[in-house]
Amino acid sequence: MxxxxxxxxxxxxxxxxxxxxxxxxxxxxxLRNQFVQGARRLGAGKRPNMVGRAFxxxxxxxxxxxxxxxGYRDPEHPQRKAIExxxxxxxxxxxxxGDPRAASAGGILMTRLHVRGCAGVVTDGGLRDVEEIGxxxxxxxxxxxxxxxxxxxxxxxxMQLPIGCGEVAVFPGDVLxxxxxxxxxxxxxxxxxxxxxxxxxxxxxxxxxxQVAGGSALPGTYPPNDDTRAxxxxxxxxxxx
Numbered sequence: 001m002x003x004x005x006x007x008x009x010x011x012x013x014x015x016x017x018x019x020x021x022x023x024x025x026x027x028x029x030x031l032r033n034q035f036v037q038g039a040r041r042l043g044a045g046k047r048p049n050m051v052g053r054a055f056x057x058x059x060x061x062x063x064x065x066x067x068x069x070x071g072y073r074d075p076e077h078p079q080r081k082a083i084e085x086x087x088x089x090x091x092x093x094x095x096x097x098g099d100p101r102a103a104s105a106g107g108i109l110m111t112r113l114h115v116r117g118c119a120g121v122v123t124d125g126g127l128r129d130v131e132e133i134g135x136x137x138x139x140x141x142x143x144x145x146x147x148x149x150x151x152x153x154x155x156x157x158x159m160q161l162p163i164g165c166g167e168v169a170v171f172p173g174d175v176l177x178x179x180x181x182x183x184x185x186x187x188x189x190x191x192x193x194x195x196x197x198x199x200x201x202x203x204x205x206x207x208x209x210x211q212v213a214g215g216s217a218l219p220g221t222y223p224p225n226d227d228t229r230a231x232x233x234x235x236x237x238x239x240x241x
Contacts, residue, residue, distance in 0.1 A: 003087060003173075005089065006052070006053065006089075006191065007191075007192055009192075010175075010191055010192045013198065014049065014177050014191075014195050016049070017177075017195075018179055019035065019177055019181045019182060019183070020181060022034075022194065023035055024201065026184070026186065031187070034184050034186070035166075035168065035183070035184050035185075036122060036141070036165055036166030036182060037124070037166040038100075038124055038143045038166050039142060039165075039166050039182055039183050040142065040143070040144070040182065041179075041182070042127070042134035042139075043135065043140075049178060049179050050091065050119060050177065050183070051177050051178075052090050052091040052175070053089070053173050053175055053176075053188070054091055054176055055085070055087065055091065055092050055159070055172065056095070056160055056162070056163045056170060056171075056172050057078065057082040057159045057163075058156070058157055058158050058163045059094065059096050059097065059154035059155060059157065060155050061153070061155065062151055062152060062154055066155060067151040067152075067155050068151065069149075071151075078156035078157060079105070079109075081159065082156075082159045083105075083113060084112075084116075086118050088118070089118075090119060091119050091176050092113060093122045093123070093170050094124070094165065095165050095170075096123055096124050096126075096153075097124070098124045098167070099154070100124075100142070100143035100144050101126070101152075102126060102146055102148040102149065102153035102154055103125070103128035103148060103149060104123040105121070105123070105127060105150065106127065106128040106129045107128070107132040110127070110129070110132075110138070113138060114136045114137065120141070121138070121140045121142075122178065122183050123141070123143070123165070124143055124166040124167075126143055126145060127140060127146065128146060128149075130145040139178055143166075160172045168185050169185075170185055175187075175188055175191040203236065207232045207235050208232075211228070
């Protein structure tokens with residue numbers, strides 16, 4: 001399932017809803033810890049949502065006798081191998097144990113991912129060359145800029161296993177959505193139903209926002225009572241005509 005493309009309808013729905021809406025929909029299902037803590041989007045301006053399945057890479061603390069620049073010449077080095085293995089349309093998710101004191105990758109690796117069709121990168125560590133990375137069409141989220149090389153803090157050990165990123169459990173194939181607020185992880189087994197409910201919730205909240213902007217008080221409007229829901233149904237039907 002981790003390599004199966006996301007259903008096109010689900011992909012479109014997730015591309016149009018906010019992580020805030022998804023957080024509420026997941027909360028109603030008892031999932032309270034799905035928002036990746038500390039991962040901020042690089043690059044200015046409003047961008048389309050990042051949507052894709054997770055391809056995972058895990059780091060442990062570096063060890064000086066093992067983490068040397070010469071190691072990068074080995075094509076089997078887990079970091080380098082991950083960069084060359086992420087399928088197009090998937091998102092590289094990196095577990096840095098929440099340590100931003102060194103880059104988990106830099107501009108050259110991010111450019112390679114972009115050229116290969118990667119849908120985005122999410123790390124709870126740092127990234128270097130952030131101005132360069134922020135200019136790519138591929139979205140990237142990190143804990144902040146960090147110039148030191150990966151090897152000073154991180155040792156890449158494996159990929160495509162369950163990891164923790166920003167205090168969230170991420171399994172290969174889970175669906176990630178990123179917007180200006182950050183990144184949320186949707187368990188792959190419920191992605192279709194969550195996307196459908198989130199799209200409906202977003203439509204309702206668009207109507208509610210119009211009502212509040214027009215002067216309506218919160219009681220009965222947000223959360224909506226029966227009267228508000230009836231007016232929403234009429235509003236929606238009119239828009240669909």
